[in-house]
Amino acid sequence: MLPDATLADYALRLGDDSLVLGQRLSEWCGHAPMLEIDLALSNIALDLIGQASHFLKFAGRAEGRGRDADSFAFRRDALDFRNCLLVEQPNGDFAQTMARQFLFSNWQELLFAQLQHSANDTLADIARKAVKEVAYHAHFANEWMVRLGDGTEESRARTIAGLEWMWRFTGELFERDPALKPLVDAGVAVDVPSLRPDWEDRISRTLAEARLELPKPRRWVMGGRVGHHSEHLGHLLSEMQFLQRAYPGAMW
Amino acid sequence: MYTTELKERNQAVQGLSLEREDPERLAAFEARVAADDFIEPKDWMPEAYRKTLIRQISQHAHSESVGMLPEGNWITRAPNLRRKAILLAKVQDEGGHGLYLYAAAETLGITREEMIEALHSGRAKYSTIFNYPTLTWADIGAIGWLVDGAAIMNQVPLQRTSYGPYARAMVRICKEESFHQRQGYEIMMTLANGTDAQKRMAQDALDRWWWPSLMMFGPPDENSPNTAQSVRWRIKRETNDELRQKFVDVTVPQADALGLVVPDPKLKWNEERGHYDFGDIDWDEFYAVVRGEGPVAKERMTARVKAWEDGKWVRDAAAAHAEKRGMRIAAE
C-alpha cells in the first residue's frame, strides 16, 4: 500500500471518534444507575475500542511510517486528534451521556452503512462489522431517550439539558471537508452532508416519541477534525496516556 | 469472584435454632443434602439454611459489585488498547457475576434493593480485599493473578454447593473467570520481564497483595465457628485453612517463575508435609478491615452509595415510563 496522507487522516477521524467515545463510556464502569446498565455501557465501550483499534491500525498502514494503533492512541497530543467535539464532551449525568450517544450513534450508523460500500476494502470490512454494533448502540440510546424524555419531570428536565448541551456539536458531523474531496470522489470516504436528512428524520422521530422538541438551531461549535478541540480532550488524554508518557519505550 | 467468610468470631450462627424446625422435615432435608441432591427455591429448607445462604450469596454479590471499583480505577489509564479492552471486559464480567449472584439470592425471598440497602448501611459485608487501593498498573496484574486465583480456589468447590441456583451461578462464573487469572499473570510476566521500573512495580504489587490474598480465605478454622454446619450443608465444601494451603502451594512456584519474591521470610517447602510452610497472618489487620477500617473502605462505600443515589432518578424515570406506556396501551 502506498503512503496516502489523506487516507490516513480519514482513518484517524473514524478511529478517534470511536476511541474517545469508548474512553468516555468506560468511565462509567462501576458507577452506573443499575448493574444492568454497567454491563450495557461496557459492551458499547468495548465495541468502540475494537473499532478504534481497526481504524487506527489501518491509519498506520496508510501513513506508512510504521506507527501502530497504540502509538496513535497513546502518543499523540490533542492537536493531532481528529475526533469530533461531540464524543469528547464529559459524561455529565446519565441523561447527558445518553443524549451524546443518541446524537452520535444515529450518525455513526448511517456513516458506517455507507462506508461498508467504500471503494477501500479495509474500510468497507471494518464498517461492515461495526455497523451492526452501532445499530445496537443507536437502538439502545433511542430507547433511553424515550424513557427519560417521557419518564418523570426530573428525567425530562435533565434530558432537555443534556440535549441542549450536546446539540451545538452536531453541526460538525455534517461538515464537508475540502481536504477529503479526493477520497469522496473516489468513493472511499462518505460524503457526510448527505447523511443529514436521514439523521434528522431519525432524531425527530425518537424525540417525538420521547415527547421532546428538537433543540433550536444555533451556531455550531467546530474544530475537532483539524485538531482544535474543547479543553476536555486534553484532560482525557492526560489520563489515558499516562503510563505510555511516564515510561517511554516500555512494553505493557 | 470472591467469597470470603466474614463472620466475626463471636457471632452466633443466625440466632436461629434448628430445634424449632420440624424434625422429620429437617431429617429429610439433611439426608437429601448429604446425598448431594440439589435444593431448589420452592423446596422446604430450614430457616437457618435460607438465612445463611442469603448472607453468603449476597456477600458474594456485593464483593463482585464493589470489586469493580479497584480495577475500574485503571480502565481509563490502561497502557494500550489491548489491555484496555481486556480490563474493561473483565470488570464488566464482575458486574455480570454480581448480577447472577443477586439473582440467585433473590430466589430465596429477598430483593436486590434490600440487599443493596444492607450493603450501603453497613449491615452487609463484602470481601476485605477490595478495601485495599490499586496504586500502580502492576496492581491490576496482581489482582488478576492472586486475588482471582484465590477466588477461583474458593469458588470451584461451590459449583457443587447444595443450593441449585447458587451452584448454577457458580458454574457460569467459574467458566467465565478462567481468563481473569491468566490475564493478570500475563501482565505480571510482561512487567517482570520489562524495564527496572516495571520490575519494581511488579514486586511492590506482590508485596502489597500477598497477605491480603491469603486473608481472603477467611479466619483460621479454629476461629470459624460455622464451618462445620456449612460444610455439612454443602454451602462450603472445604475449610478455610485447606483452601489457603492449596493456594500457597500452587502460587509460590508461579512467583518463582516470574522471578519475584514472596514477602514471607518463613515461607519454606516442607518435604514431610508435602506443602509449603508459611508465616503468620496478621489477623488483627484482617478483623480491622472486616470492621470497615481498610485503607480505602470509606471510598469504596462512598462510590457505591453515590452511584446508587445518583442513579435513582434514572430508575424512577424508566419505571414511570413503563407505567405510562402500560396505561396508554390499556386505554387504546
Add this chain to the structure above:
Amino acid sequence: MNRNWPLWEVFVRAKNGLSHRHVGSVHAADARMAIEAARDVYTRRMEGVSLWVVPSNAITASDPKEHADLFEPAEDKVYRHPTFYAIPDNVKNI
C-alpha cells in the same frame, strides 16, 4: 417515590434446533429493556441466537409438596419405555 424494576426470567436458545433454556434473571423496567439487559448480561460470549424474557411473576410453578402426586404416578408406567419389551436378538430393525 420508590419504584423498583421488576424481575424477568431469561431464556436463551444456544443455537437453532435447540430449545430455549433458563439461564437466570435480570431487572428491567420494560420488556424491551429486559431483552437488551439479557443480551448484555447472558450472551457476552456468543451463548445464544434467540432470547425470551418472561416477567418472573407470570410464572406458575408446581409445588414441591405435590411432588409425589404429580410425578410418582409415572414411575410405574414402565410400559412407556422401549426396554420394557423383550425382542429376540435375531429380530432386527425394531
